[in-house]
Amino acid sequence: MSAPLTLSSSNHLPQSFMAPLEKRPEKEVPIGTNIPIIDIGQPDHVLVEQISKACRDFGLFQVVNHGVPENLMGEAMKVLKEFFELPAEEKAIFLEDGKPNILVKDLSQKAKLYIEGNKTSQGEFYFWKDSLVHGSHPLDEQLVNSWPEKPPTYKEVIGKYAVEVRNLAKRVLDIICQGLGLPLGYLGKELIQNQLMFNNYYPPCPEPSAILGVGGHYDPNLITFLQQDLYALQFLNKDGQWIGVQPIPNAFVVILGLTFSVVTNNVMEGVVHRVLTNQTRDRISIATLFTPANSTIIEPAKQLLSEKQTPFYRPYKYVEYFGNYLSDDSDYDAGLKPYKI
Numbered sequence: 001m002s003a004p005l006t007l008s009s010s011n012h013l014p015q016s017f018m019a020p021l022e023k024r025p026e027k028e029v030p031i032g033t034n035i036p037i038i039d040i041g042q043p044d045h046v047l048v049e050q051i052s053k054a055c056r057d058f059g060l061f062q063v064v065n066h067g068v069p070e071n072l073m074g075e076a077m078k079v080l081k082e083f084f085e086l087p088a089e090e091k092a093i094f095l096e097d098g099k100p101n102i103l104v105k106d107l108s109q110k111a112k113l114y115i116e117g118n119k120t121s122q123g124e125f126y127f128w129k130d131s132l133v134h135g136s137h138p139l140d141e142q143l144v145n146s147w148p149e150k151p152p153t154y155k156e157v158i159g160k161y162a163v164e165v166r167n168l169a170k171r172v173l174d175i176i177c178q179g180l181g182l183p184l185g186y187l188g189k190e191l192i193q194n195q196l197m198f199n200n201y202y203p204p205c206p207e208p209s210a211i212l213g214v215g216g217h218y219d220p221n222l223i224t225f226l227q228q229d230l231y232a233l234q235f236l237n238k239d240g241q242w243i244g245v246q247p248i249p250n251a252f253v254v255i256l257g258l259t260f261s262v263v264t265n266n267v268m269e270g271v272v273h274r275v276l277t278n279q280t281r282d283r284i285s286i287a288t289l290f291t292p293a294n295s296t297i298i299e300p301a302k303q304l305l306s307e308k309q310t311p312f313y314r315p316y317k318y319v320e321y322f323g324n325y326l327s328d329d330s331d332y333d334a335g336l337k338p339y340k341i
């Protein structure tokens with residue numbers, strides 16, 4: 001395996017990034033024209049209706065006028081760009097023995113650089129991205145100390161960003177609770193105890209038709225808030241078609257994860273998504289993953305069950321499922337297989 005892209009001085013295209021034919025992106029993927037764009041400034045009763053419908057019909061939507069300051073979103077992108085542009089030696093402290101961490105085991109809260117791949121019957125292939133991953137809640141000293149020292153404003157900017165995005169997530173989750181008839185806080189406490197930032201850097205790629213930024217996947221967690229500014233993201237709609245998500249300046253893309261399917265007993269389901277590569281431009285995205293703690297028991301909410309509506313999943317510990325999720329690539333939702341009823 002070669003070094004991660006930003007750390008490699010070579011322009012050579014390593015074979016290990018070529019996706020197997022069946023995983024390569026189709027040429028003609030339409031841009032979604034009906035993906036909900038929700039103005040968070042509207043009254044709660046309107047939001048409950050709009051967001052609930054978006055969660056049921058799509059599992060993915062964009063939010064605007066959401067209260068996270070635009071200049072902070074811009075600053076966050078800027079410090080990440082500066083980080084990824086640092087010379088390789090400066091980033092080496094986020095590696096393991098000089099090598100990138102590979103996303104196949106438990107994720108650390110401490111900042112590390114990861115590469116990511118997919119196992120297939122023909123072997124493993126890798127995605128065209130580097131990710132600086134770290135926890136971002138609670139913002140205790142030990143955690144923040146693990147974040148990059150360079151650029152010097154990283155900790156301040158990303159610290160503020162983490163708090164603002166968390167507030168937004170809690171607001172959206174409480175709106176969803178209202179729509180589902182769940183007590184306020186049901187989704188926005190234990191189920192989001194951890195907050196992981198995936199700061200993704202996708203360099204220009206010589207072969208976008210054969211190489212993926214990230215392959216199709218469900219996010220394993222409850223819900224993700226994604227900041228992006230260059231088209232690359234696609235999701236699999238309910239008819240099994242890939243649809244492109246056009247970036248809107250200063251919006252967040254909200255993506256339901258696999259844990260959402262379980263907690264709502266499939267009333268609102270997670271969505272499979274992937275990222276293309278771009279031949280000429282690099283791309284940075286900031287994905288904030290709201291995640292249960294390892295020890296949290298995940299199960300369908302009792303309020304959504306009845307004699308007619310029996311559970312589709314048996315309870316499990318989040319950490320156990322997460323292990324399955326990372327190790328089993330046989331299907332998008334293979335991590336849930338042991339718990340399906």
Ligand code: OGA
Nearest residue numbers: 198200228233275285287
């Ligand atoms: C992810 C992800 C999307 C993007 O990090 O899980 O899906 O646009 N990222 O980078």
Ligand code: NI
Nearest residue numbers: 217218219273
């Ligand atoms: Ni994702």
